[in-house]
Amino acid sequence: MTEPFALLFAWFDQISGSAVGASGRALEAGAGPDAILEALAGAVGLAVLGGLDEVPEDRRRALMKAGRRALLAGGAGGPDESADDAEDRRWAAELARAGLQALGGAAPDALGGPADPLHAPDGRLSAATLGNLDGFALASLALHVAHCTPCRRRAAVLRMASAPAAAPLRVAAASAVAMRQPETGRLIATFDAPAAELVLFDDDGTRMLAVYAEASAPVRLLGDGLETAEMLAGYWLGSLARDHTRVVGTLHVGDEVSEVDIDLEALAD
Ligand SMILES: [Zn+2]
Numbered sequence: 001m002t003e004p005f006a007l008l009f010a011w012f013d014q015i016s017g018s019a020v021g022a023s024g025r026a027l028e029a030g031a032g033p034d035a036i037l038e039a040l041a042g043a044v045g046l047a048v049l050g051g052l053d054e055v056p057e058d059r060r061r062a063l064m065k066a067g068r069r070a071l072l073a074g075g076a077g078g079p080d081e082s083a084d085d086a087e088d089r090r091w092a093a094e095l096a097r098a099g100l101q102a103l104g105g106a107a108p109d110a111l112g113g114p115a116d117p118l119h120a121p122d123g124r125l126s127a128a129t130l131g132n133l134d135g136f137a138l139a140s141l142a143l144h145v146a147h148c149t150p151c152r153r154r155a156a157v158l159r160m161a162s163a164p165a166a167a168p169l170r171v172a173a174a175s176a177v178a179m180r181q182p183e184t185g186r187l188i189a190t191f192d193a194p195a196a197e198l199v200l201f202d203d204d205g206t207r208m209l210a211v212y213a214e215a216s217a218p219v220r221l222l223g224d225g226l227e228t229a230e231m232l233a234g235y236w237l238g239s240l241a242r243d244h245t246r247v248v249g250t251l252h253v254g255d256e257v258s259e260v261d262i263d264l265e266a267l268a269d
Pocket residue numbers: 118119120144145148149150151152
């Protein structure tokens with residue numbers, strides 16, 4: 001499996017597999033429409049965060065077929081249905097329809113449906129990539145991410161950090177380079193060109209800086225007091241000399257270069 005969000009992929013494999021059954025005849029096999037709609041919504045998550053391409057074609061087709069039937073079957077609530085329940089049902093159906101679009105090959109930014117109105121907090125985005133949200137919550141978060149540049153970049157950074165096959169460009173001795181998880185540090189700058197984030201880590205008083213770039217290209221942060229510690233495609237880690245309180249230099253991602261000037265003491269706590 002080449003998909004970096006392996007747990008998310010495994011989650012989707014499980015819920016879509018139980019929704020459509022081995023034969024793909026879900027409704028006959030007893031899977032309820034809710035389970036099928038949730039699996040459809042889950043497809044929105046994979047379409048946006050990555051991995052839908054790796055879902056086998058026959059699984060995708062079976063899910064689309066079962067999904068269309070479930071949407072038709074789930075069209076009306078009972079006479080006692082409350083207004084809230086009716087609203088929830090409509091919301092779930094819209095997310096499932098976005099899943100049908102995704103399974104049919106629609107681009108993430110072309111998907112319609114009820115997106116979360118707010119930016120995804122880091123913990124929730126991480127939970128999504130670990131397969132820890134239900135399909136509907138995942139879908140509404142993913143629809144936000146699909147239409148939000150900062151959240152998309154954040155998701156790309158998480159994807160990079162969790163990629164199992166990041167190719168070492170330069171590795172000290174024989175030790176394996178483990179990319180630091182950006183959530184364990186502090187985001188101090190974002191760059192648009194090249195698209196990258198700069199994260200500060202405090203290692204018992206030694207300040208380490210990591211760059212996570214959207215492009216899978218060689219990354220370097222060059223400047224006074226900066227020393228490279230590790231490099232991977234799309235990733236650079238280095239230390240800042242103790243007597244330096246500013247990060248002044250140039251950020252290189254592939255052929256793209258950006259000036260960097262950050263006063264660490266001026267950062268708000
Ligand atoms: Zn956002």
